[in-house]
Every structure is written in structure tokens, then in C-alpha cells.
Amino acid sequence: MSKVPAELKYAKSHEWVRVEDDGTITVGISDHAQGALGDLVYVEAPEVGESYGAGDAAAVVESVKAASDIYCPVAGEVVESHESLADEPEHVNEDPYGEGWIFRLRPEKPEDVDGLMDAAAYQKLLEDE
Amino acid sequence: MPFIPHTENEVREMLDAIGVESIEQLFDEIPDSLRIHDLPGVPDSLSEMAISRLMHERAAQDGHASCFIGAGAYEHHIPAAVWEITTRGEYYSAYTPYQAEASQGTLQLIYEYQSMMTELTAMDVSNASLYDGATALAEASLMAVRANRKSKSRKILVPRSVHPLYRQVTQAIAGAQELDFQSVDFEREKGSTPLSAFKAHEGEDITAVVIPQPNFFGSLEEVDAITDWAHENGALVIAVVNPTSLAVIEPPGNWGEKGADIMVGEGQPLGVPLSSGGPYFGILCCSQKLVRQMPGRLVGRTVDEDGKEGFTLTLQPREQHIRRSKATSNICTNQGLMVTAATIYMALLGAEGLARVAAVSHQRTRQLRDAVSELNGVNGAFDSPYFHETVIRLDRPADKVLDAMAERGVLGGLSLKDWYPELGEAILVCATETKTEDDIRAYRDVLGEVLASVKAA
Numbered sequence: 098m099s100k101v102p103a104e105l106k107y108a109k110s111h112e113w114v115r116v117e118d119d120g121t122i123t124v125g126i127s128d129h130a131q132g133a134l135g136d137l138v139y140v141e142a143p144e145v146g147e148s149y150g151a152g153d154a155a156a157v158v159e160s161v162k163a164a165s166d167i168y169c170p171v172a173g174e175v176v177e178s179h180e181s182l183a184d185e186p187e188h189v190n191e192d193p194y195g196e197g198w199i200f201r202l203r204p205e206k207p208e209d210v211d212g213l214m215d216a217a218a219y220q221k222l223l224e225d226e
Numbered sequence: 227m228p229f230i231p232h233t234e235n236e237v238r239e240m241l242d243a244i245g246v247e248s249i250e251q252l253f254d255e256i257p258d259s260l261r262i263h264d265l266p267g268v269p270d271s272l273s274e275m276a277i278s279r280l281m282h283e284r285a286a287q288d289g290h291a292s293c294f295i296g297a298g299a300y301e302h303h304i305p306a307a308v309w310e311i312t313t314r315g316e317y318y319s320a321y322t323p324y325q326a327e328a329s330q331g332t333l334q335l336i337y338e339y340q341s342m343m344t345e346l347t348a349m350d351v352s353n354a355s356l357y358d359g360a361t362a363l364a365e366a367s368l369m370a371v372r373a374n375r376k377s378k379s380r381k382i383l384v385p386r387s388v389h390p391l392y393r394q395v396t397q398a399i400a401g402a403q404e405l406d407f408q409s410v411d412f413e414r415e416k417g418s419t420p421l422s423a424f425k426a427h428e429g430e431d432i433t434a435v436v437i438p439q440p441n442f443f444g445s446l447e448e449v450d451a452i453t454d455w456a457h458e459n460g461a462l463v464i465a466v467v468n469p470t471s472l473a474v475i476e477p478p479g480n481w482g483e484k485g486a487d488i489m490v491g492e493g494q495p496l497g498v499p500l501s502s503g504g505p506y507f508g509i510l511c512c513s514q515k516l517v518r519q520m521p522g523r524l525v526g527r528t529v530d531e532d533g534k535e536g537f538t539l540t541l542q543p544r545e546q547h548i549r550r551s552k553a554t555s556n557i558c559t560n561q562g563l564m565v566t567a568a569t570i571y572m573a574l575l576g577a578e579g580l581a582r583v584a585a586v587s588h589q590r591t592r593q594l595r596d597a598v599s600e601l602n603g604v605n606g607a608f609d610s611p612y613f614h615e616t617v618i619r620l621d622r623p624a625d626k627v628l629d630a631m632a633e634r635g636v637l638g639g640l641s642l643k644d645w646y647p648e649l650g651e652a653i654l655v656c657a658t659e660t661k662t663e664d665d666i667r668a669y670r671d672v673l674g675e676v677l678a679s680v681k682a683a
Contacts, residue, residue, distance in 0.1 A: 164552070
């Protein structure tokens with residue numbers, strides 16, 4: 098059973114979102130997503146300063162057999178990028194909700210986060226899949 | 227099973243099914259002016275014996291001219307073993323070895339190729355080939371734009387001393403993707419690009435700088451200074467090289483403080499015959515940090531669960547059969563057979579043999595230039611160092627001189643008039659290790675005779 102921490106928000110495309118004290122949000126991929134991809138060999142995190150709309154491809158994670166886009170859950174500007182994942186992509190597999198975070202975003206509208214799924218809804222999505 | 231799959235009846239049935247009268251109707255969309263209806267001199271059909279005779283007659287018309295034209299395609303001696311091995315059944319396919327479990331021999335060969343190529347170029351990684359040198363430069367330009375994420379301009383500085391056809395192909399392929407190619411002029415007396423010409427762009431947002439070595443004129447560029455300048459200005463360096471020359475001159479991985487970031491070139495000089503222009507293959511190497519943006523695949527060596535050695539294709543997730551529109555290699559048909567020939571060529575010659583080929587080629591070109599300089603009205607055009615190709619200037623119309631030389635069995639070089647009119651009556655000449663001292667004397671004598679008969683411009 099994949100871990101779905103209760104305090105996070107989730108997108109249908111399997112990204113998780115954590116709202117930080119300063120109003121920025123941290124984005125990563127869920128435990129379920131890392132498990133489905135298998136061992137990652139590369140993570141291409143976005144550039145700080147880039148702006149993305151909700152649903153835009155912002156990063157790429159690459160496993161041995163596939164390369165997948167990571168979508169921006171809500172519109173905003175990248176304020177921090179976890180660039181060391183390029184050399185240590187295994188953090189995403191080992192600790193998807195901790196050391197495996199991918200980028201931090203300043204959302205255009207903080208209330209957009211409310212439109213994402215809560216843990217219960219995401220858990221149900223996984224069960225239905 | 228018949229080799230021709232469609233009988234007339236089957237063709238009729240297919241046409242009826244889609245409601246079309248004739249096959250010809252399917253071509254209606256193409257304007258008539260673009261279609262060639264008859265090929266002059268090509269008969270409809272002939273027996274095998276008749277066609278073989280015709281081909282021999284036609285081949286004989288070419289004669290056995292002594293060729294001093296280089297300009298991107300070079301005549302080198304190819305040991306007989308190269309193509310004897312390359313055309314063995316096990317290797318005789320240009321197709322990509324997607325099924326690693328069935329292609330271990332080919333994969334091992336590509337692994338060897340990559341290893342030799344990185345040694346020759348002093349770069350970290352080599353891909354397993356592109357179409358040719360010109361398309362490799364286009365791919366390298368696109369790669370530089372992907373890799374240099376700090377630069378937003380998509381501006382690439384391209385010296386005019388880069389092969390004109392490479393520049394055209396690159397513009398045609400990458401220009402449509404909004405890359406901004408800016409030309410950098412060469413120094414008229416030297417035939418190489420001065421650092422000051424690049425410095426005119428100081429302070430601009432430059433994505434990459436292209437540096438040819440040797441350049442199209444055969445001259446050597448100041449690669450260390452230009453590489454360092456490019457890096458200080460936030461640009462990546464794309465080297466365009468002749469692989470043979472790297473056996474005797476500094477390889478791009480060692481240029482300047484940090485070395486070139488991407489290197490491309492034409493692989494033809496390494497064991498691939500001239501064969502009227504193809505098939506050739508493109509070389510592309512890069513530094514380790516750019517490997518994720520490299521078009522094409524790598525072959526890696528690994529061990530399986532039982533500890534047995536095996537070879538695998540890596541970086542496949544970026545390829546078009548997996549990632550389609552976002553692939554980094556949409557034109558990476560593997561020129562596998564040419565790579566096979568090059569690998570065997572390099573293995574047979576070894577580093578020492580390749581250095582000997584390069585050194586003798588350089589020596590012959592010097593002898594050629596010295597020999598023709600004795601003639602009245604012939605001068606070296608540039609005073610910079612060169613590898614195995616150089617520009618000479620005539621006091622007669624170059625095209626007429628070359629035509630008259632060809633009639634006497636010597637292909638005397640390439641007229642530069644169309645591409646570089648400012649150079650006047652200039653021709654690009656090349657001598658490799660295939661030319662003997664007698665051949666060079668014969669060149670001088672024929673040129674001397676021709677100059678006496680062609681009127682001054």
C-alpha cells in the first residue's frame with residue numbers, strides 16, 4: 098500500500114503539494130508514482146524564475162524505460178529547484194515526501210491549492226485505478 | 227512467396243476499394259512541374275546481363291582521375307580488411323539494434339567505437355552516430371539550446387570559415403526552430419577567424435559558439451582563445467572537426483581551460499569510401515554534464531545477475547520511439563554500417579597508424595603548396611598553419627583552369643568563387659597520404675601547362 102500523508106494535497110497526475118509557512122508550496126511526486134515509475138536514473142528540475150501555468154510540464158523524471166513529465170499543480174513561479182536530484186535521483190524513490198521534493202513554487206493565487214485533492218480523495222483515486 | 231507483393235488484380239481491388247481510377251490519380255496533389263516523367267538515359271527494363279554491361283560502360287566513362295578535391299570528403303587508403311569484415315553477414319545491416327538480446331555483437335562494436343572516439347577527441351562521451359557531419363552540426367546547435375538553460379537568446383555564432391554546406395543544412399534544420407545563427411567573418415590574409423570578430427559580440431546573450439578545426443579552408447583556428455572567450459561569456463562551445471586531424475593536433479576536449487562542450491564532425495575519413503557523396507556518418511561527442519541532452523543513444527557495458535558481461539542501449543527514454551515529440555533524437559537513424567567500418571579502420575590502424583596517416587597527409591599538402599608556388603601566377607592565399615588542405619590563388623579564371631586540368635586527368639581542387647567571391651580566383655586543394663611525390667609533380671606540371679594555355683582574367 099502506498100503512503101498518502103494526510104497533511105498534503107494531491108493532483109490527478111500524482112504530484113503532491115505542501116503549503117509552507119511563507120505561502121510558497123513544495124511539489125514532489127507521490128509514493129504511488131515513484132513506485133509505478135521504478136528506479137529513477139535522472140531528474141531534471143525546473144529553473145528558478147520560470148513561471149508555469151497549472152498543468153504545464155515543469156520537470157522530467159527518467160527511469161530506465163521511460164521519461165515522464167512532472168506537471169505544475171497550480172500556476173506560479175519557481176522559487177527553488179532541487180537541483181542535486183540530478184546526481185541523486187534515488188531520493189525520489191527512497192523518500193518521495195521528504196528528500197525527494199522536486200521544486201518550490203510561489204503560487205499566483207494561493208487559493209488554487211484548495212482545488213487540489215485531499216489525502217482521502219487521492220487515496221480513493223488510487224483504489225479506483 | 228513472390229517478391230513482388232501486388233499483382234495487377236490486387237492493385238485493381240485496392241483502387242476500387244478506395245474509389246480511385248488509377249495509381250496516377252493518387253499523385254494529383256503534386257504539381258506536374260515537380261515531377262520527373264522520364265529519366266534521360268535510363269531504359270525501362272533490361273535483362274541482368276544487359277544492365278551489368280551498361281553499368282560497366284558507364285563506370286568506365288569516369289576514367290581514373292587523380293583527385294585533389296577535399297572540402298569535407300577525403301580520399302584515404304582503406305585497408306582491404308575493413309570492408310571484408312564490415313560486409314560479413316553478422317554486421318551487414320544499417321538497422322538500429324533495438325533488441326539488445328539479439329544484437330550483442332553490434333552493441334559491443336558500437337561500445338568500442340564510442341570508446342575509441344572519446345579517446346581520439348578527449349571528450350567524455352560519444353553517441354553512436356548521426357546522418358553526416360552537416361546534420362550533426364544542426365543537432366549540436368539544438369542540443370546547445372536545450373543544454374544552456376541560462377541563455378534565453380538561442381543565438382549561435384557561426385564563423386564563415388565553417389563549411390558552407392554545413393551552415394546551409396544547419397540553417398535549414400534548426401533555423402525553423404527559431405535559432406538565431408549569426409555569421410562571424412574571417413581575416414582575409416589568414417583564412418582563420420580572429421578573436422576580435424567574436425569580441426564584437428561581447429556582453430550579448432550568446433547560447434553557443436561554433437569553432438571549426440581545421441576550418442573549411444584547411445586553416446587552423448585559435449581554438450584555445452576562442453573557447454575561453456566563449457565560456458567567459460556564458461556560451462557553450464561546439465567544435466567541428468576532421469577526426470583524422472585529431473591524431474596530430476589538440477583534440478577539442480583539451481581546448482582552452484575547460485575544453486569544448488560538444489564536438490561534431492564527418493566520420494567519412496575513417497574508412498568510408500568517397501562513393502559519390504554517401505552514405506557517410508556524423509560524429510557527436512560531448513562532456514559528461516550534457517549527456518542528457520545528447521541526441522542518439524549510448525551503448526554501455528554491464529554485467530547480468532550471473533556476473534556475465536553484456537552490452538546495453540542506454541538513454542533510450544529520450545528517444546522518439548518512447549517519447550515522441552520530446553525526444554532528443556528525431557533524426558538519429560543509425561549509420562551503423564559506416565560506424566562498423568570506422569571502428570575496424572581505427573582498430574587496424576591504431577593510434578600510431580592514424581597519426582601516420584595524418585602526418586603524411588599534412589606533409590603531402592605542404593609539398594603540393596611548395597611545388598605549385600614555383601609556378602608564375604600561383605600563390606598561397608593565406609599565411610596561417612593548415613592541416614591537409616589549403617587555398618591557392620591563381621591569376622587566371624579558376625573555373626577554366628580546373629576544367630582544363632580535369633580534361634588532363636587531374637581534379638585540381640574546388641573553386642571557391644560561388645561561396646567566397648571576395649577571395650578572387652581561389653581554389654581549395656587537398657592532398658592525403660594517397661598522393662605520391664610523383665602525383666604531386668604531375669599536378670604541378672598539368673597546372674603549369676594549363677596556365678600557359680588559359681587566358682588571364
